[in-house]
Amino acid sequence: MLHPSTHSSTAVNQSPAASTLPSYLQADNLGPWGNYLQQVDRVVPYLGHLAQWAETLRRPKRILIVDVPIHMDDGSIRHFEGYRVQHNTSRGPGKGGVRFHQDVTLSEVMALSAWMSIKNAAVNVPYGGAKGGIRVDPKTLSMGELERMTRRYTSEIGIIIGPTKDIPAPDVNTNEQIMAWMMDTYSMNEGATATGVVTGKPIHLGGSLGRKDATGRGVFTVGVEAAHHIGLEIKGARIAVQGFGNVGGVAGRLFSEAGALVVAVQDHGGTIYKASGLDVPALLKHVAEMGSVAGFAQAEVLPNDQFWDVDCEILIPAALETQITAANAGRIKARMVIEGANGPTTPAADDILQERNILVLPDVIANAGGVTVSYFEWVQDFSSFFWDEDEINARLIKIMKTAFAGIWQVAQEHQVSLRTATFIVGCKRILHARELRGLYP
Ligand code: GLU
Helix, strand or coil: CCCCCCCCCCCHHHCHHHHCCCHHHCCCCCCHHHHHHHHHHHHHHHCHHHHHHCHHHHCCCEEEEEEEEEECCCCCEEEEEEEEEEEECCCCCEECCEEEECCCCHHHHHHHHHHHHHHHHHCCCCCCEEEEEEECCHHHCCHHHHHHHHHHHHHHHCCCCECCCEECCECCCCCHHHHHHHHHHHHHHHCCCCHHHCCCCCHHHCCCCCHHHHHHHHHHHHHHHHHHHCCCCCCCCEEEEECCCCCHHHHHHHHHHCCCEEEEEEECCEEEECCCCCCHHHHHHHHHHHCCCCCCCCCEEECHHHHHHCCCCEEEECCCCCCECCCCHHHCCCCEEECCCCCCECHHHHHHHHHCCCEEECHHHHCCHHHHHHHHHHHHHHHCCCCCHHHHHHHHHHHHHHHHHHHHHHHHHHCCCHHHHHHHHHHHHHHHHHHHHCCCC
């Protein structure tokens, strides 16, 4: 079994390098960004001579904050705050999603962009890392307001995005319609249709087959690989899923098709449970129609906090960051946690899970299937030649399995967690590119 990293107790504010950071980059409880900085501190001892470039990882290359004013349907004017952060572009253009959520902050987008850098390097797609977001609850907007906000945001970040510069994609509360508006807005401003400026587009607009299911399929693929390593049988395994959208819903479906039992699902509508296994197709239909798991008849309702106590072999957090913390990590019954979400586990919780011998498949590999098929979409757009779904899925599975096998080996070699192992692989690739390119001027 893997052992805890010897550097796991390093407090962020004791790191000499981190203390020289500008104040807005410091970790002092900056939530996800603070967690990311701790993850970087843990990997530095394994970087060899590349450690001299490690400060690169602690500073986003470029941060853009934009004002997004729009006319509301009632005639008033509202201003939204938007962000695009390019964390690193050493290995290629920035790449990462755009999130619309009422809790979006700059520091959250910074962390999400940094995790994209590590993720893209870990699966070896030729991208840096970026992320964007608008602080808004999109459910409060009409379709017209949503379109105007998306278009104005795209126009504002248009100065730094582009098919060879930075390529947005869907994330929490954004979808293929929003990608179509982003593509159109950028193209109108450029005077030429540029399908490669965003991925996750509709199929009829340069989108790729298999993209919608890709993140969930990647979660399933690495989950099956890891289960094999720890002798866990998927058939009959009990699974608890947090978030039943594009990631958790697809992963839940694939695991149940493989014979696992999805016993608990939690989303913003509540928590449902069925010891003998939920009817996943019926639940997916219910969520598509009703917007959440609330009101699903064939299950028992649990108080939200009891989700963490559910008897299961596999836990899949597939919602938002900072869900598994020191406060609930001791209660988790699973043998394996597969991070469909970005940043769901804090470093303190990571240590608790590791001490309890619960294997964590970290976000930076577990949910990399989405961006991997985004890469395929971008390649198809550039070549204007489109692949069939079998080819896409086969290539996705091959990339995920190869990346996971390499990371597993690094974890064994250094006796570190899979998160630190993924950071070792990803950070070495990023910093090696940085070193080869050198500093300009
Ligand atoms: N938002 C997804 C992620 O967090 C996908 C990003 C992309 O396809 O560029 O990985």
